Amino acid sequence: MVIDKQLPGASSVAAAGVMNPVTGRRMVKSWRFDELSKFAEQTYREIENLLGGAFWYPKNILRALPTVLEENEWMRRSAFPENKGYFRENTDLGKYTGKVYPTHGWGEITGSARVGMPGLVQLFRRFLIGKKCFFEEVFDFEKISFEDGKVKYGALLFDKIVFCEGARLVSNPYFMYLPLVPTKGELLLVKIPGASFKKMLKNHLYIVPLEDGTYWVGATNHFEFKDAAPSFSDKSYLKNKLGRILKIPFEVIAHKAAIRPTVSDKRPLLGQHPKHGNLFVFNGLGTKGASMGPLFAEQMSAFLLGEKELDKEVDIGRFGH
Ligand SMILES: Cc1cc2nc3c(=O)[nH]c(=O)nc-3n(C[C@H](O)[C@H](O)[C@H](O)COP(=O)(O)OP(=O)(O)OC[C@H]3O[C@@H](n4cnc5c(N)ncnc54)[C@H](O)[C@@H]3O)c2cc1C
Known part of the structure; x- marks a missing residue:
């Protein structure tokens, strides 16, 4: 069962959904990008089939190189073996030619994509409504109680509740101790x-x-x-x-x-509450929900089913309570 109300500040419905393998001024390869991107493509394709929509758009990124220093860095990084397949050799401005102001230079990133996140959220909601497992309402923490190893939400009894509430984690009385920096x-x-x-x-x-x-x-x-x-x-x-x-x-x-929903160490927040074993969190996707969402959602579901441990880097156990 999913309880969700699109409250002010909800992120996925506003995001561009860009998956960029090479980011920042230093043009560093994004954390675990190869693995995340491969899994993301496969997952979004499966969701396209399930929901009957289009969400996965492979698209190159033209990146401005405003100084000689940045151009040199681009050349240097393009020779790194781990960047193979992400730096296009001959940049092609394509339809932008003559329509953008000149800058010192341009580089072209390949292996990037855009995910149609707002459309995906909308169709997924419709899918869940069709399955009669969606409640459009504000989750009320006052309605939580614990009984015989289960968690109650009002009159409903559950084994587990997973909080996926984006930047509103800071108002969650059970998980607000985590270092989320909206x-x-x-x-x-x-x-x-x-x-x-x-x-x-x-x-x-x-x-x-x-x-x-x-x-x-x-x-x-x-x-x-x-x-x-x-x-x-x-x-x-x-x-x-x-x-x-x-x-x-x-x-x-x-x-x-x-x-x-950004985190001080820029890694997702997944895991189980240290005292209330029925409560879980899936959050901290920061600026990279499009690429990190699929793989870590899979990891989270395997963890919930007791099949796999969480990666230490994303497990909330890395922060004290
Ligand atoms: C301007 C902007 C651009 C971005 N661009 C990109 C990009 O290009 N690429 C990329 O990968 N990422 C991008 N992001 C980041 C991306 O949006 C996030 O990483 C991702 O959407 C987070 O998803 P989430 O499900 O954790 O949070 P959200 O999408 O915010 O979802 C949380 C949901 O929980 C609901 N909720 C919270 N509390 C309650 C409650 N008590 N009761 C009921 N419902 C509740 C919220 O209303 C919301 O619907 C961008 C973000 C912004 C703001």
Whole structure:
């Protein structure tokens, strides 16, 4: 049974769903990317078949290299054996040619993808509603009690409850001790007439082509914020930045904000409550839910069924209670 209410700040319905093998200024290969990406593709393909939708879009990323230093780093990293297959040799700006302002150079990342996370969440909800195992309501912690080795939620009796509540973990009385550091991000959905971009582009912001012909543009990143609402200041920041990337006009059609469930050590939070053995957590996907979700969900379900231990790196046992 799934209890979920799309509360302000819910992250998956706002995310671009980019899976980028090479991130950051230092262009370091993303943690366990080969394994995560292979498993993610297989899982999203299976979910596409199950739900009858399309969510998996392999897409290259054009990455701006604004200085000689970054270009040199790009060349150096492209020769690393572990990066084989992720740095395209001859960058092709494709449909972006003539439509973006020049920068020192560009690199092209391959083996990247976009996952249509908002659509996936929507279809999965519908699937669960069809199976009569979905409640659209706010989970009330006051309704939890423990009885004969089971956990009760109101009048309903369960063996296990798994909390997958994103950044709202900080309000969960059982797991709020974990070091989740929510970060707020804002994005724009835009129309770019005459663009027909196929690849994703990263130049400070991501420009991500969506299946309906519009573009996801973002995101900002704030550690300090008052609420989950979109802000005027981030909207103008994003518009200004985009105006300095694109030479051609664009039109903002939506502006959204959400909260990422980030963790101090940038690893997911999976495991069992140290005192209440019926309570579990699956969280901490941070900025990488699209790639980390599938493999760790599989690991979590094997753990719940008593088939496998959790990887030490993601087990909440690494933090004291
Ligand atoms: C602007 C932005 C861009 C991003 N881009 C990317 C990207 O390109 N690639 C990538 O991999 N990741 C990206 N992310 C991160 C990604 O969104 C997260 O890693 C992932 O979605 C987290 O999923 P989750 O299920 O843990 O949390 P969520 O998606 O937030 O889901 C938690 C759900 O639990 C519900 N909930 C919480 N408490 C309760 C309660 N008490 N009762 C009922 N329901 C409750 C929430 O309302 C929500 O529906 C981005 C995030 C943001 C904000």
